[in-house]
Amino acid sequence: xxxxIDRFKSGEQRALxxxxxxxxxxxxxxxxxxxxxxxxxxxAKILGVTGSPGAGKxxxxxxxxxxxxxxxxxxxxxxxxPSSPFSGGALLxxxxxxxxxxxxxxxxxxxxxxxxxxxxxxKTSKEAVKAMDAFGMDWVxxxxxxxxxxxxxxxxxxxxxxxxxxxxxxxxxxxLKAGIMEIADVFAVHKCDLPGANRIATDVDIMLDQQGNQxxxxxxxxxASSAKNIGLSELLDKVIEHYQYLxxxxxxxxxxxxxxxxETLEVVDYRWHQLVREHTNYPGxxxxxxxxxxxxxxxxxxxxxxxxxxxxxxxxxNELTNPGLK
Amino acid sequence: xxxxIDRFKSGEQRALxxxxxxxxxxxxxxxxxxxxxxxxxxxAKILGVTGSPGAGKxxxxxxxxxxxxxxxxxxxxxxxxPSSPFSGGALLxxxxxxxxxxxxxxxxxxxxxxxxxxxxxxKTSKEAVKAMDAFGMDWVxxxxxxxxxxxxxxxxxxxxxxxxxxxxxxxxxxxLKAGIMEIADVFAVHKCDLPGANRIATDVDIMLDQQGNQxxxxxxxxxASSAKNIGLSELLDKVIEHYQYLxxxxxxxxxxxxxxxxETLEVVDYRWHQLVREHTNYPGxxxxxxxxxxxxxxxxxxxxxxxxxxxxxxxxxNELTNPGLK
Numbered sequence: 257x258x259x260x261i262d263r264f265k266s267g268e269q270r271a272l273x274x275x276x277x278x279x280x281x282x283x284x285x286x287x288x289x290x291x292x293x294x295x296x297x298x299x300a301k302i303l304g305v306t307g308s309p310g311a312g313k314x315x316x317x318x319x320x321x322x323x324x325x326x327x328x329x330x331x332x333x334x335x336x337x338p339s340s341p342f343s344g345g346a347l348l349x350x351x352x353x354x355x356x357x358x359x360x361x362x363x364x365x366x367x368x369x370x371x372x373x374x375x376x377x378x379k380t381s382k383e384a385v386k387a388m389d390a391f392g393m394d395w396v397x398x399x400x401x402x403x404x405x406x407x408x409x410x411x412x413x414x415x416x417x418x419x420x421x422x423x424x425x426x427x428x429x430x431x432l433k434a435g436i437m438e439i440a441d442v443f444a445v446h447k448c449d450l451p452g453a454n455r456i457a458t459d460v461d462i463m464l465d466q467q468g469n470q471x472x473x474x475x476x477x478x479x480a481s482s483a484k485n486i487g488l489s490e491l492l493d494k495v496i497e498h499y500q501y502l503x504x505x506x507x508x509x510x511x512x513x514x515x516x517x518x519e520t521l522e523v524v525d526y527r528w529h530q531l532v533r534e535h536t537n538y539p540g541x542x543x544x545x546x547x548x549x550x551x552x553x554x555x556x557x558x559x560x561x562x563x564x565x566x567x568x569x570x571x572x573x574n575e576l577t578n579p580g581l582k
Numbered sequence: 583x584x585x586x587i588d589r590f591k592s593g594e595q596r597a598l599x600x601x602x603x604x605x606x607x608x609x610x611x612x613x614x615x616x617x618x619x620x621x622x623x624x625x626a627k628i629l630g631v632t633g634s635p636g637a638g639k640x641x642x643x644x645x646x647x648x649x650x651x652x653x654x655x656x657x658x659x660x661x662x663x664p665s666s667p668f669s670g671g672a673l674l675x676x677x678x679x680x681x682x683x684x685x686x687x688x689x690x691x692x693x694x695x696x697x698x699x700x701x702x703x704x705k706t707s708k709e710a711v712k713a714m715d716a717f718g719m720d721w722v723x724x725x726x727x728x729x730x731x732x733x734x735x736x737x738x739x740x741x742x743x744x745x746x747x748x749x750x751x752x753x754x755x756x757x758l759k760a761g762i763m764e765i766a767d768v769f770a771v772h773k774c775d776l777p778g779a780n781r782i783a784t785d786v787d788i789m790l791d792q793q794g795n796q797x798x799x800x801x802x803x804x805x806a807s808s809a810k811n812i813g814l815s816e817l818l819d820k821v822i823e824h825y826q827y828l829x830x831x832x833x834x835x836x837x838x839x840x841x842x843x844x845e846t847l848e849v850v851d852y853r854w855h856q857l858v859r860e861h862t863n864y865p866g867x868x869x870x871x872x873x874x875x876x877x878x879x880x881x882x883x884x885x886x887x888x889x890x891x892x893x894x895x896x897x898x899x900n901e902l903t904n905p906g907l908k
Binding site: 287290291294295298512513514516517519520521523524525527528529532533536545546549550552555556557558559560561563564565567568569571 | 624842843853862
């Protein structure tokens with residue numbers, strides 16, 4: 257494990273890959289790894305890219321990555337696809353996808369699918385982003401398919417969120433409705449060579465005007481095409497501009513602090529959750545209360561009060577060192 | 583409040599509506615209401631209907647509701663739309679939608695949009711289903727747009743899950759990929775008058791065969807059209823057949839018991855979550871630890887251990903009676 261961390265710190269990509277797999281597979285030393293990573297994070301510019309399926313996010317992200325490389329910076333990509341059961345070194349996907357990027361040592365791509373729960377996917381994706389950040393990538397791009405809750409969660413790891421829309425399919429408005437408007441820092445109207453691109457750009461602009469932006473940053477709406485190589489440089493510039501805006505206004509630091517705090521509270525909740533579930537694995541007060549509810553002899557709220565009291569009163573500090581609880 | 587419950591018990595629909603609003607608005611007596619409802623639940627047949635946007639779920643549900651009424655039973659409908667910011671008595675939506683159903687006292691429709699978080703929507707939607715069950719509806723149909731995590735959560739309240747697919751749009755396979763295959767008890771190939779319906783039905787059948795069903799129940803695949811009034815009766819019969827299958831094999835009771843238990847544990851987690859957040863509202867150990875993490879003087883995992891220990895050690899049983907924690 258220390259050896260792995262050493263190799264990771266020396267910039268060996270295989271160590272990065274191995275480390276992400278350990279996080280994803282909930283290896284026993286997972287938390288130890290995360291502890292070590294923590295102090296190395298906070299240096300990368302993290303870009304989140306989301307939008308409807310079929311919006312061409314992957315191609316767009318690949319083009320942006322190439323542009324970043326041309327500008328002399330390194331980039332990690334975390335491609336999250338909740339509809340895919342495949343994860344990890346993803347034998348085919350990543351290789352095919354990387355294409356000309358695959359030989360480039362300054363790029364690292366990792367695709368993540370749903371192994372367990374969607375909630376679990378959000379968790380491990382965020383951890384993968386952190387690993388790439390800690391690894392020393394100048395940029396990390398996290399790309400998610402769809403606009404569900406898990407995807408929104410994943411976006412919380414990003415400094416800048418790009419929402420990708422495309423002409424046609426009528427899903428532009430769908431996307432905007434689903435609470436994604438609020439999290440967008442930059443809008444990309446992708447496949448802008450198709451008819452209807454102007455219309456979408458205008459629609460988004462109108463919505464932005466209507467909503468009467470309270471923030472100082474007004475999300476720019478950029479038309480782009482990765483196939484036709486249009487607007488990509490401008491798009492990346494806007495992302496950098498947003499990052500600079502955050503930095504100059506102390507918002508980057510505020511964001512980092514706020515996230516470190518909520519992440520800590522998430523760990524607290526997660527451990528509590530595990531602790532309570534442990535109790536359900538053997539006979540005792542907790543199992544007994546649950547049986548009562550199942551028998552309709554007690555309502556869930558009364559039972560919950562008893563369980564909460566019992567677990568806290570009988571909380572064994574030493575249990576926390578039990579790896580099973582981590 | 584007692585008055586409201588009495589009116590609810592006597593079958594007054596306005597009391598049902600008011601009660602659901604209270605649950606949705608997190609009224610202070612929310613938990614008291616849920617306690618009272620608990621013992622009245624478990625009698626309705628609960629059907630969950632999900633599928634891609636545009637699959638025509640609403641029309642299908644309306645037709646099934648009419649059919650249920652024709653057969654002399656009552657029905658409640660909870661229509662969940664995470665993309666809609668509107669909820670409640672939904673001045674327009676529900677009325678328009680109810681159409682000819684609106685004058686029927688044996689039907690109650692409630693639409694729910696995203697007021698707060700998507701997670702919150704799943705919670706209140708499930709509570710609305712319970713309220714309709716407790717109210718004495720023979721059937722409750724809960725219909726969700728999309729196939730995200732929140733939607734899957736909502737389906738956990740159903741006895742029978744119907745997945746609605748439509749020809750074209752290529753989203754049939756998309757839907758199947760997103761983990762929805764596993765939760766389907768009945769497949770409806772809707773708009774079956776459109777070209778491609780047979781193909782989809784066949785695809786689903788093949789998938790079902792390939793996956794080598796471990797369960798005794800093999801999800802039937804029914805072609806239906808609400809516009810052309812095709813296959814609706816057959817669809818409802820299959821739902822009833824599935825319900826009967828659950829009942830005959832003790833699975834309905836097992837499902838109810840299991841859900842009552844996990845619901846209780848959810849309440850435990852939710853209260854714990856609130857309890858910890860309360861601590862962050864004032865200076866003290868918890869806030870102090872969080873500051874340390876924000877300053878990068880401590881990692882989130884070490885801080886989480888301290889917080890967990892502190893909150894459990896200083897757990898005040900009486901705080902539980904504080905409405906703010908409910």
